[in-house]
Amino acid sequence: MATAGAAGSRTYSFKVVLLGEGCVGKTSLVLRYCENKFNDKHITTLQASFLTKKLNITGKRVNLAIWDTAGQERFHALGPIYYRDSNGAILVYDITDEDSFQKVKNWVKELRKMLGNEICLCIVGNKIDLDKDRNVSVEEAESYSESVGAKHYHTSAKLNKGIEELFLDLCKRMMETAQAEERAKGNGASQSASSRRGVQIVDDEPQATPAGGCCSSG
Amino acid sequence: MSQRTERRGIHVDQSDLLCKKGCGYYGNAAWQGLCSKCWREEYQRVRQKQIQDDWALAEKLQREEEEAYASSHSVRDPQSAAGHAALAPFSKFEEKKTNEKTRKVTTVKKFFSPSSRTSSKKESPEGKTPSPSISRHASFDTDQVSKDFVEFLKNLHKPGREIHKQCRAFLMNMSSKKDLGADELSECVQDFYQSLADRLTGHFKGSSESVEQVMDQVEKYIMTRLYKSVFCPETTDDEKKDLAIQHRIRALHWVTIQMLCVSMDEEIPEVSENVLKAITDVIEMDSKRVPRDKLACITRCSKHIFSAIRITKNEPASADDFLPALIYIVLKANPPRLQSNIQYITRFCNPSRLMTGEDGYYFTNLCCAVAFIEKLDAQSLNLSPEEFERYMSGQASPRFSSSDGDWPDGAQGVGVAVTNPALAQLNHNLELLSGLCSRQEAVMEAAQSLQADLLSWSESVQREVRDILEKYPLEIKSSKVSAIDTNNVDNENLPSPIKPQVFAG
Numbered sequence: 001m002a003t004a005g006a007a008g009s010r011t012y013s014f015k016v017v018l019l020g021e022g023c024v025g026k027t028s029l030v031l032r033y034c035e036n037k038f039n040d041k042h043i044t045t046l047q048a049s050f051l052t053k054k055l056n057i058t059g060k061r062v063n064l065a066i067w068d069t070a071g072q073e074r075f076h077a078l079g080p081i082y083y084r085d086s087n088g089a090i091l092v093y094d095i096t097d098e099d100s101f102q103k104v105k106n107w108v109k110e111l112r113k114m115l116g117n118e119i120c121l122c123i124v125g126n127k128i129d130l131d132k133d134r135n136v137s138v139e140e141a142e143s144y145s146e147s148v149g150a151k152h153y154h155t156s157a158k159l160n161k162g163i164e165e166l167f168l169d170l171c172k173r174m175m176e177t178a179q180a181e182e183r184a185k186g187n188g189a190s191q192s193a194s195s196r197r198g199v200q201i202v203d204d205e206p207q208a209t210p211a212g213g214c215c216s217s218g
Numbered sequence: 219m220s221q222r223t224e225r226r227g228i229h230v231d232q233s234d235l236l237c238k239k240g241c242g243y244y245g246n247a248a249w250q251g252l253c254s255k256c257w258r259e260e261y262q263r264v265r266q267k268q269i270q271d272d273w274a275l276a277e278k279l280q281r282e283e284e285e286a287y288a289s290s291h292s293v294r295d296p297q298s299a300a301g302h303a304a305l306a307p308f309s310k311f312e313e314k315k316t317n318e319k320t321r322k323v324t325t326v327k328k329f330f331s332p333s334s335r336t337s338s339k340k341e342s343p344e345g346k347t348p349s350p351s352i353s354r355h356a357s358f359d360t361d362q363v364s365k366d367f368v369e370f371l372k373n374l375h376k377p378g379r380e381i382h383k384q385c386r387a388f389l390m391n392m393s394s395k396k397d398l399g400a401d402e403l404s405e406c407v408q409d410f411y412q413s414l415a416d417r418l419t420g421h422f423k424g425s426s427e428s429v430e431q432v433m434d435q436v437e438k439y440i441m442t443r444l445y446k447s448v449f450c451p452e453t454t455d456d457e458k459k460d461l462a463i464q465h466r467i468r469a470l471h472w473v474t475i476q477m478l479c480v481s482m483d484e485e486i487p488e489v490s491e492n493v494l495k496a497i498t499d500v501i502e503m504d505s506k507r508v509p510r511d512k513l514a515c516i517t518r519c520s521k522h523i524f525s526a527i528r529i530t531k532n533e534p535a536s537a538d539d540f541l542p543a544l545i546y547i548v549l550k551a552n553p554p555r556l557q558s559n560i561q562y563i564t565r566f567c568n569p570s571r572l573m574t575g576e577d578g579y580y581f582t583n584l585c586c587a588v589a590f591i592e593k594l595d596a597q598s599l600n601l602s603p604e605e606f607e608r609y610m611s612g613q614a615s616p617r618f619s620s621s622d623g624d625w626p627d628g629a630q631g632v633g634v635a636v637t638n639p640a641l642a643q644l645n646h647n648l649e650l651l652s653g654l655c656s657r658q659e660a661v662m663e664a665a666q667s668l669q670a671d672l673l674s675w676s677e678s679v680q681r682e683v684r685d686i687l688e689k690y691p692l693e694i695k696s697s698k699v700s701a702i703d704t705n706n707v708d709n710e711n712l713p714s715p716i717k718p719q720v721f722a723g
Contacts, residue, residue, distance in 0.1 A: 011426065013574050018537075027536035047524040049537040050579040065574050067582075068537035072479075074598040075541060078586040085573050 011061040014174050017083045019107045020092035021100040022071035025126040028157035029092060030066050033167055038158055055171060062171050079107070080114060087174045088120040090166070091150075095125045096133040101141065108148050120173045121150035122166060129156045247409075248391055261394065359507075360442050367439040374432070377421055384414065385436060389443055396447050400454045404565035407440070407448075411568055430570070437568050438508045445507040448566065450558035459557035466591060467552040472609045472616055477599040478542045482523075483530045490643070492529070496522035497551040500584075504554045509567035512559060513577040520580040523547060537583075545587045560585060 018026045027048045032038050034051045045051070049068040054061070069075075069082045083089060091107050093100040104123055111119060123145045125136065138154075145152035151169065155162035237245035237253035249257035367385075371378030388410050395406065414436060418429045450456045475482065484490045499519035506512045523543045527535035535543075553559070563572070563581060572578045590598070596606035608614040 015574055022538050027534075027538070031534065045534050046521070046528055047536075047540065048534040049540050050576050052576075063574075065576075065579075067579055070537045070541035070586075072538060072542075075586070075590065077593065078541075078589055081582055081586050081589060084582075 011063060012175060012178060013063045013065070014087040014171065015065050015067060015085060016088040016090060016170065016174075017067045017069060017086045018090050018092065019069055019079070019083070019104075020071055021073075021094075021097075021103045024071070024092045024094040024097070024100050025157050026068055026071065026090075026092050029090075029124070029126060029155065029163060030068065032157045032160055033163050034066070036160070038160070053167075055168075057168070057171055057175065060175065062175070064167070064171065079110065083111065083115070083119075086115075086119060087177070088122065088170050090122045090124055090170070092124045092126050093136065094127050095136050095154075096127060096130050098135045101125075101136045105144070108150065112148065117149065118177065120170060120177060121148070122153060122170050123150045124153045124155055124166060126155050126157060128154045128161065129158050250395070264394070363439060363442045367435055370435050381414070381432065381436065385439055389440065392444060392447075398453075400448070400451050400456075400561070400565060403448050403451075407444070407566050408569065410440075411437070415570075433568055433570075434510060437510055437566075441508045441566055444566075449507075449562050450555065454561070456558040456561050460555045463556050463588065463592065464552060464554075467549055469610060470549055470591065470594065473546075473549055473599065474616055475546055477601070477616070478546050480542045480546045481531050481539045482526045482543055482546075485642070486529060489526045489529050492522045492526035493547065493550075496520075496526070496547050500547060500551045500553050503559055509563045510571065510577075512563055513567065513571065513581055516580045516584055517577050519547065520544065520583070541583060541586060541590075544583055545590055548584070548587045548591065556588060560588065 018030065020026050028038060030051050031045075031048050034053055035045060051066045051068075053064045053066070055064060056062070067082060067086070069079070089107075089111055091104045093104045108121060108123070111121065123141065125138075125141055142152045151173075153162055153166045153169075155166060157163065235244055237243050237256055238251040239253070239256040241253060241256055243253035243255070245251045245253050246257070250260070252260055368382065371382050374381070392403070392406060395403065398406075411433065415429060415433055418432055419426075422428045450460070475484065482489055482493065484493060496519045499515050499522065503512045503515035503519075506515060520540070523540060524535045527539050527543060531539070548556075560581075572581060596603045599606065601609075605614075609616060
C-alpha cells in the first residue's frame with residue numbers, strides 16, 4: 001500500500017489514521033494542518049473527517065490521506081475497520097485529561113497487536129496552550145512513547161504549534177519504512193523475478209485459451 | 219475483507235507451477251492449475267455436463283410451462299396462475315445453478331432486484347440455445363458499455379487493442395470458472411487488475427492518472443459483464459446476511475436521532491432535504507453494477523450528510539459527527555442487499571481506489587456503520603437493558619412515551635408534531651393540501667361567475683343589437699344615382715358603346 005504506482009513512479013501514497021477520544025482536538029489538529037484555520041467561521045471545507053495533503057519531501061512526492069475516526073467510546077470496537085492498511089497512526093490525547101492518555105495506551109496496545117511494527121505511531125499531547133491545567137506529565141508521556149517505539153509530540157491546534165513538525169516527521173518515517181520494505185523486496189530479487197514471470201504466464205496465456213474454446217465448441 | 223492484505227503479493231511456489239493432476243507437465247493458472255492436455259480433458263467434461271444440464275433444464279421448463287398452462291384452465295383465477303408460471307421459469311433460468319432447496323430464498327432476492335428480473339426476461343429467448351457463452355449475458359446495457367469501452371480504447375490505438383484482447387481473454391477465462399468460490403473469483407479479478415495495472419504503469423511511464431483512467435474503464439467493462447455471475451453468488455452466504463441485516467434494521471426502527479447523538483436538526487427544511495437525498499443515494503447503490511458506481515453512490519450519500527451537519531452545526535463535520543449520522547441514515551434507509559453490495563465492492567473494486575481514496579474512506583465508514591448496527595446493544599444507545607428489551611420486543615416505543623403514549627388523534631396532532639419530524643412533515647403537507655383545496659374552490663367559483671358573466675354579456679349584447687335595430691330600422695330607398703352595370707347598358711345618360719372597328723390587313 002506504500003507506493004501508488006509500482007515501478008517508475010516516485011509518488012508515495014500514505015494512509016494515516018487519527019485515533020483518540022472525543023474532544024481531544026483531533027479535528028482541530030487536521031484542520032489546522034490542512035487549512036491552517038482554527039475555530040474559524042470561514043473554513044471552506046464541508047467536512048474534516050477525510051483530508052488530503054500533497055507534500056514534497058526531499059524531491060519525492062507524497063500524497064497524504066488523513067482518516068479521522070469517531071472517538072466516542074461506543075465506536076471503539078470499530079477501530080480495526082478504520083486502521084486496516086494504514087501506514088501511520090496519530091494517537092491524540094488532551095494533556096489536561098489523564099483519561100484520554102489511558103485511551104491512547106489502549107490504542108497503542110491494540111495497534112501493535114494487530115499491525116505489528118509496520119505502522120508508524122505518533123503520540124500527540126494536544127492543547128499545550130492549557131499547560132497550567134496539565135494532568136499528564138511530560139516525562140511519563142515521553143518515556144511511555146519510547147517504550148512502545150512511538151514518537152511523542154506536543155502540539156497546540158489553537159496556537160499552531162508543533163503540527164507541521166508532527167506531520168513532516170511522520171511522513172519521513174513512513175517513507176523510510178516504505179523504502180526499507182522495497183529494499184527487502186529487492187533482496188529477494190530472484191524470488192520476485194520468478195513470481196513476476198509467473199504472473200506473466202497468467203496474463204499471456206489466456207490468448208491461447210479462446211482458440212481452445214472455439215475448437216471445442218465448434 | 220481481511221484477505222485483501224495477503225492478496226497484494228503473489229506467491230508462486232515451484233510445486234504450484236506443475237499441473238495439478240500430477241502428470242509432470244507445467245500447469246497454468248488460467249487453466250485452473252492444469253497443463254494444456256489435462257485442461258482440455260477437464261474442460262470438455264465440464265462442458266458436456268453443462269450442456270446436459272442445460273438440456274435437462276430446458277426440458278424441465280417445458281414441462282413446467284405445460285403444467286402451468288394446464289392448471290391455468292382448471293384454476294378458478296387463471297390470470298394469476300398464468301402470471302405466476304410466466305415469472306417462475308424466468309427467474310429460475312437465470313439462477314440455473316440454484317439448488318431446489320435455496321429456491322425460496324432466491325425468489326426473495328429477485329423481489330429486491332427489479333432490474334435483473336427485467337433483463338432476464340430479455341434473455342429468455344436466447345436462453346433456449348444450450349451452448350453457454352458470455353454473449354448470452356449481453357443485454358442492452360452491457361452492449362452499450364462494450365461500445366463505450368471500444369470507443370474509449372480507440373483513442374489509445376495499439377495498446378488499446380491489446381487491452382481489449384486481454385479483457386476478452388479474461389472474460390472467457392472467467393466464464394469457465396463460474397463454479398469457483400467467491401474468494402477465488404475475487405482473487406482472479408484482483409490479479410487481473412494488478413497485472414494489467416503493472417503493465418499500464420510500464421506503458422504510460424508512471425503517469426498514474428492515465429493508468430487510473432484506463433483501469434476505471436476496464437473495471438466498468440469487466441464488472442458489467444461479470445455482475446450477474448459474481449454478485450451475491452450462491453457459493454456464499456451473502457444472501458442470508460442480507461436478510462439478517464434487513465431484519466435487524468427493521469427491528470431497530472424505534473432508534474431515534476437523539477439516541478445516536480446525531481448532530482442533525484431535521485426541523486430545518488434544508489437539513490431534512492439533505493437527509494432524504496442521502497437516503498435515496500444509499501438505496502440507489504443497489505441498482506448500479508460497477509463497483510465504482512456503487513462507491514460513487516456512497517460518496518454522494520456522505521456528501522449530503524456532511525451538508526446536513528454543516529447546516530446544523532455551522533462547522534465542518536468531523537468523524538465524531540459523521541459516523542452516527544451515517545448509522546442513522548442506514549437505519550432509516552434500510553438499503554436493499556446491503557451486505558451483498560459491500561461484499562461485492564470489497565471483492566471486485568479496483569484496490570487502489572478502495573484503500574486510499576476518499577471513496578474508500580466513506581466505504582469504510584459504511585462498513586463501520588453496518589458493523590455497529592449488527593452489534594448494537596443497550597449500552598451503545600445509552601439505554602438500560604430493560605428499556606432496550608422493551609423497545610426491541612415492541613412493547614414500548616420511545617417516540618410516544620413523551621406524548622401520553624397513545625396514537626395522535628386530530629386534536630393531539632400538533633403536540634406530537636414537535637416530537638416526530640415525520641408527523642410534522644405530514645401535518646405540514648396536510649396544511650398545504652387544505653390550502654390548495656380552498657384555493658381550488660376559489661378558482662372554481664371564479665370560473666363559474668366568469669361563465670355566468672360571459673352568458674349574460676352575450677345576452678346583453680344581443681339585446682342591445684336588437685334595440686338598435688328596432689330604433690333604426692333598415693330602409694332601402696331607391697337611388698337616382700346611375701351605376702355602370704350590365705343591366706343598364708341601355709341607360710340614356712350613357713354614351714353609346716364603342717364599336718370594334720375592323721382595319722384592312
